[in-house]
Amino acid sequence: MGRTCVAVRHVAFEDLGILAPLLARRGLDVRYLEAGVDAFDVGTILDSDLLVVLGGPIGVGDQRRYPFLAVEQEAIAARLAQGGPSLGICLGAQLIASALGAEVAPTGRVEIGYAPLTLTAAGQDSVLAPLAHTPVLHWHGDQFAIPPGTRCLAATPGVPHQAFSRGSEVLALQFHLEADPTRIEQWLVGHAHELSSVGIDPGELRVQATRFSPDLARRGREVFNTWLDGTGL
Numbered sequence: 001m002g003r004t005c006v007a008v009r010h011v012a013f014e015d016l017g018i019l020a021p022l023l024a025r026r027g028l029d030v031r032y033l034e035a036g037v038d039a040f041d042v043g044t045i046l047d048s049d050l051l052v053v054l055g056g057p058i059g060v061g062d063q064r065r066y067p068f069l070a071v072e073q074e075a076i077a078a079r080l081a082q083g084g085p086s087l088g089i090c091l092g093a094q095l096i097a098s099a100l101g102a103e104v105a106p107t108g109r110v111e112i113g114y115a116p117l118t119l120t121a122a123g124q125d126s127v128l129a130p131l132a133h134t135p136v137l138h139w140h141g142d143q144f145a146i147p148p149g150t151r152c153l154a155a156t157p158g159v160p161h162q163a164f165s166r167g168s169e170v171l172a173l174q175f176h177l178e179a180d181p182t183r184i185e186q187w188l189v190g191h192a193h194e195l196s197s198v199g200i201d202p203g204e205l206r207v208q209a210t211r212f213s214p215d216l217a218r219r220g221r222e223v224f225n226t227w228l229d230g231t232g233l
Helices: 019-025 042-047 068-082 091-099 181-190 192-197 202-231
Strands: 003-009 028-034 050-053 086-089 104-116 135-144 151-155 163-166 170-173
Touching (some): 003 042, 019 202, 050 068, 050 091, 068 086, 091 170, 181 192, 192 202
Parallel strands (some): 003 028, 086 170
Antiparallel strands (some): 151 163
16 A cells, blocks of 8 residues: 555645645655544544644634534544654644643734744754745634644744644644645635635735745745655655
């Protein structure tokens, strides 16, 4: 059997993006688990060579309204306890943080748009090094604390915890490094209500994407490839 990647997807347009062709070139067969639709078989999560938990417009604290989140987090916790390469993006990073015992809570505002990170000392010596001074795509209203036994890698002025890692196997990113720059319009349509409710003009995001996303995609591929190399995949 070939190597497999299980990607947990919460909304259709927040998929693997630029990561998908990188995984294909490495010979990983991708299987999407559609959160809230597909049954969460913990064995499938544990047996995969790579787990990627993607973003979505709900939060870790929404388990009463979206009960599947509790089952999903239990599966993620089992994966983290067993070991194996695991990547979390936005909501996925928050679910990993929570599974590792860290608090996840609303910030009371949103961070949406392209803005640079400040890498910590650990971040400068990590796979995120290519992102120094590079605007990345932020799209969230919650934040995570840094779990015990992990390293904080990046911050922004309003969100001091933007990324963390545990060894070479676990990487959690609050921001969207995976977003395909050729498909940003799907994000603008899919999140139209949120953008309207917080007074963000999608036209401004288009301008930012045109300016920043080509270079960000190049650096994002470098980050993902370096991380995948470090996991042995």
